[in-house]
Amino acid sequence: MKSVNHTHRRPLQTGFSLVEVSVGLLIGLLCTLVIATVLSSAEGQRRGTTQGSDAQVSGSLALYSIQRELLMAGYGFASEAPALGCSLQASFGGVAAAQMPAVLAPVLITQGAAGASDQLRVISSSKFIDPRPATLSTVGYTIPSRIIGPHYDPNAVGGVQPKTSYNVFSSISIRQGDLMVAVIGANQPCGMFQVTGVPGAQVVPRADDQAGWNAAKHPAQATVDGAFLVNLGRMVDIIYSVDANRRLLAAALDTSNLSRNSVELQGNIVMFKAMYGRSAAGNGVVDTYDYTTPSNNAEWQNVLAVRIAVLARSSQFEKDEVTPAVPQWDVGTTGTVADAATCGASKCVAMDISSQSDWKHYRYKLFDTIVPLRNQRWKS
Known part of the structure; x- marks a missing residue:
């Protein structure tokens, strides 16, 4: 009789070995790293471009x-050569207005110390022609007004030499409330005052106002032949600068109270x-x-x-x-x-x-x- 071998073969195991799993994980991690690096680089370039x-x-x-x-x-005064660089004398509330520029000039530059940013001060008249027809009569424009006799004199006694008005050849474009500068001549001090009433055809009224721009005997310079008035309106006085937060600022002077309103431009x-x-x-x-x-x-x-x-x-x-x-x-x-x-x-x-x-x-x-x-x- 032939003997029968009853030995059974063990079935083959299926799946991955530990080594294969480790290699697969390593490949996956490397792919993830490469993808993340590429995306990060692309995002950085996109942000840099943006x-x-x-x-x-x-x-x-x-x-x-x-x-x-x-x-x-x-605008309003630079076209008149004698007005350029005149020492501007302005009084507000009975004291010298330190917020006003020292001289009447279109631009004033203050160089920044030790390489810091500069300051640029731009000065002009606010009297301009508004393109909207309804405002033409209220906004207006500015032209110099030649002063005629009898001349203004802050120390005048009686009515011969007026101290409460300026006589001009023409008061065109001048309105009540406008800020005026009396220019006597080149390299002479020039005084600022405010028109306190409705101008006549050849008269610009200037009444004392200790709380405003017209202190007693101010402007202090008596006018002469050849003198003239320039009209600054409300006056445009803007200082451009860069602050510590890297912002370009524009600080405009409010001549109603001599405060500055600062606005961030960029x-x-x-x-x-x-x-x-x-x-x-x-x-x-x-x-x-x-x-x-x-x-x-x-x-x-x-x-x-x-x-x-x-x-x-x-x-x-x-x-x-x-x-x-x-x-x-x-x-x-x-x-x-x-x-x-x-x-x-x-x-x-x-x-x-x-x-x-x-x-x-x-x-x-x-x-x-x-x-x-x-x-x-x-x-x-």
Whole structure:
């Protein structure tokens, strides 16, 4: 008899071994890491592009806002050469109005200390022609008014020399409440007062008002032949600056109470520079840009433009240092520019932002322009 082998084979096991599972997990983790890295890089590039575009928009709008106001600088008085640079004497509430500019000038530039942003002060008359017909008679425009005799004299006694009015050749465009400046002549002090009544055809009333602009015997200068009045209306006096939070601000003076109302124009502005553009030869050709404030009438007449630069920064913090050196303001080779140094074939002004933390981890865009002071060029 043949014996029968009853040994049974064990069935084969199915599934993955520990090694295979470990390899699969490793491959999956590597794929996840690669995908996350690619997505992170793509997102960073997208944000960098978007924020860079935002910086360009902010810089462009900031430059436009300043440029638009600069084009009106000096409106109402800069066309009259003797008015430029006169020492402005203004009193409000019986005391000297320190908030008013020291001189009557279209622009006043204060250079920032140790590379900080500059301040630009723009001054003009608020009297303009509104395009809406209904307001033409109330807004008006401004033209100088030649003073005639009998002349204003703050120390007059009796009615021979008036001290409560100015006699003018014409009071056209002058309204009650307007701020007027009496200009005696070049390099002479000029006094500000407010029109206190309805002007006559050739009379501008000026009554004492100790609580307002008309302190007793103010303006202190008696008028003479050749003197004239300029009409500032409510007066436009705006200071442009950059604060510690990298915002471009415009602070407008309210002449009703001498307070300033500050408005944020644009964010992510890290530097603002402004220079006087002057004709050193006095021939009407701008050949010098600097921060030196003119000291007399002749020097003010040679200030024909303002050169400005706005440095905008993206809000995207970059992990790597994407800006190895401080941005440079390329000012070209034409004319003389303060603080300019040779950079290749051109000349540049350093926009020193090194005092700001992490400045190398952001991207920057610089915008600049030269704005002609057209009211300066339209001298009578």
